[in-house]
Amino acid sequence: MKKKLSICAAAFIALAMTACDSGKTGTIEGEVRDAFTNKPLEMPTVGMDSTIYTTLSKKYEFNQELRKGKFKFVKVPVGAYRVYAGRSKYVKTRMKIETTEQNPNASLILYIYSAQVDPGLYQGTPEGPLKIDNKWVVYSTNCNESIAGYRLTMPQQTGSSTASIAEKIGVQKKGKKGKKAKKAAPAQVASAVTNLPEPRVIEGKLEVFFRNASSVTTPLIAKTYPAVVAPIASHKDCKGFGEGETKGVFPVKDKATDLKVEYVAENLFKITGELPKGKQIIQLSQDGKTVQTYYFEAK
Numbered sequence: 001m002k003k004k005l006s007i008c009a010a011a012f013i014a015l016a017m018t019a020c021d022s023g024k025t026g027t028i029e030g031e032v033r034d035a036f037t038n039k040p041l042e043m044p045t046v047g048m049d050s051t052i053y054t055t056l057s058k059k060y061e062f063n064q065e066l067r068k069g070k071f072k073f074v075k076v077p078v079g080a081y082r083v084y085a086g087r088s089k090y091v092k093t094r095m096k097i098e099t100t101e102q103n104p105n106a107s108l109i110l111y112i113y114s115a116q117v118d119p120g121l122y123q124g125t126p127e128g129p130l131k132i133d134n135k136w137v138v139y140s141t142n143c144n145e146s147i148a149g150y151r152l153t154m155p156q157q158t159g160s161s162t163a164s165i166a167e168k169i170g171v172q173k174k175g176k177k178g179k180k181a182k183k184a185a186p187a188q189v190a191s192a193v194t195n196l197p198e199p200r201v202i203e204g205k206l207e208v209f210f211r212n213a214s215s216v217t218t219p220l221i222a223k224t225y226p227a228v229v230a231p232i233a234s235h236k237d238c239k240g241f242g243e244g245e246t247k248g249v250f251p252v253k254d255k256a257t258d259l260k261v262e263y264v265a266e267n268l269f270k271i272t273g274e275l276p277k278g279k280q281i282i283q284l285s286q287d288g289k290t291v292q293t294y295y296f297e298a299k
Contacts (some may be wrong), residue, residue, distance in 0.1 A: 026104025028053070028097070029072040032085045035111040035264050036124040036209065041087055044112065048073065049094075078104050085110040091117075093265035106207065109137030111264050119213040122292060132200065136295040138229040139196050141240040141248065147225060147283055148293050149250035151241050152194045196249065199227075199279050199297040206259065206275050206296070210284060213265045218286050222259035222271045225251030227279040227295065249295075251281040 032044035043066055047054035053073040055066055062072045071085075078099040086092035090112045097106050113129070122129040139150040212220065230250045232241050241248060259273035259282070271284075275298035282294040 003125075006007065024078050024101055024104065025075045026076050026078060026099050026106070027072060028076050028081070028083065028099075028106050028108075029070070030083075030106075030108040030110060030111045032069045032071070032087075032112060034128075035113040035268055036117075036122065036129040037098075037126055039126075041090075041112065042067050042069060043092075044069060044071070044085050044087045044110075046071040046083065046085045046110070048076075050085060051076075051081065053222045076104075083108065085112055087112060089115050091115050091266050091268070101256070111268075113265055113268055117211050117268075119211050121292075122208060122209045122211065129209065134292065134294060135197050136199075137292070140293060141238045143235065143238040145237045146235050147251045147253055147281070148290050149238060149248050149281065150196055150226075150295065151245060151248050152196050152229070153242065153245060155193050155242060178280065199295040201297045201299060202275065204275055204277070204298045205272075206282075207270075207272045208270055209264065210292075212269070212291070214228070215267055218269075220261050220269050220291070221285050222258060222261050222273075222282065223256045223285075224273070224275055224280045224282045224296075225253065225257075226255050226276065227251055229279045249279075249281070251283070 004143045028048070032041050032046060033039060034041055045055055047056070053076060054060070054275055055071055060066075062070070065072065076099070078101055080096065080098040083093050084092055084094045091114070093110055093112050095108060095110055097108060097291050099106050101105065118131070120134065121132040123132060124130075136150055139152075139154055139277075141151060143149070149210075206224075207256050210222075223266055227249050229247050232238070232246060235248070237251055238248070238250075257273065257276055259271050262272075264270050275296060277298050278297070279297045282296055284291045284293070
């Protein structure tokens with residue numbers, strides 16, 4: 001009986017040694033960069049979900065490289081993993097990877113960005129994110145079937161009154177003998193009209209980042225459409241136009257150009273593509289609903 005057990009034990013040890021020498025482990029390495037500047041970030045936190053591999057481990061031996069934003073995990077069994085990266089006051093990111101016996105090693109770049117970046121459209125610069133102010137959004141319209149367009153004008157209140165707050169809200173004042181004085185006349189407020197701002201002009205190649213307001217599981221879709229002035233009557237499903245306004249700026253729905261959308265980090269996407277020449281309405285959507293529109297002109 002003992003002899004049989006010894007034979008079995010020897011066979012098990014031989015099998016284990018074969019597994020160790022079979023090339024089933026590899027190295028996972030890479031670099032963590034700022035999404036907007038593309039520069040390496042010093043001392044990020046990197047790890048692999050549900051594993052012992054993390055740069056926070058006391059046994060992590062590549063801290064000197066970590067100061068340059070680089071990380072490395074050795075002797076990692078082949079398989080599928082989610083690698084994450086973060087840093088204090090930065091938004092984390094995760095990336096799925098899979099290694100095999102034929103390709104046990106993996107090299108990757110992870111991008112993270114400052115948690116102080118607000119939702120919106122940005123340009124990446126060596127100094128950091130540069131926000132593209134959506135000054136056209138107040139002119140946008142709500143449409144049920146058409147893609148949202150813009151109104152050409154917007155009335156605005158420009159006048160102000162020197163009347164007291166009490167007078168403005170219609171509070172009656174008492175006279176000398178307790179008699180109520182006459183109610184103050186309402187303040188006269190002048191109005192003015194502002195026109196739709198001119199589109200943002202670019203040379204044609206679009207390369208921007210979009211910071212979404214919330215996490216979603218469905219992909220972000222970006223399209224650009226030629227923008228034309230058209231009668232509001234041809235877009236009766238659109239609401240938000242002022243009285244007497246007979247025309248608006250609308251996208252030509254059947255002439256869409258797809259833009260490339262890449263996931264960069266949590267809630268952050270990179271949008272690239274060649275805009276056709278002329279005025280364009282760029283639509284960002286998810287689940288068939290418009291998230292935001294922008295007004296550009298490609299030279």
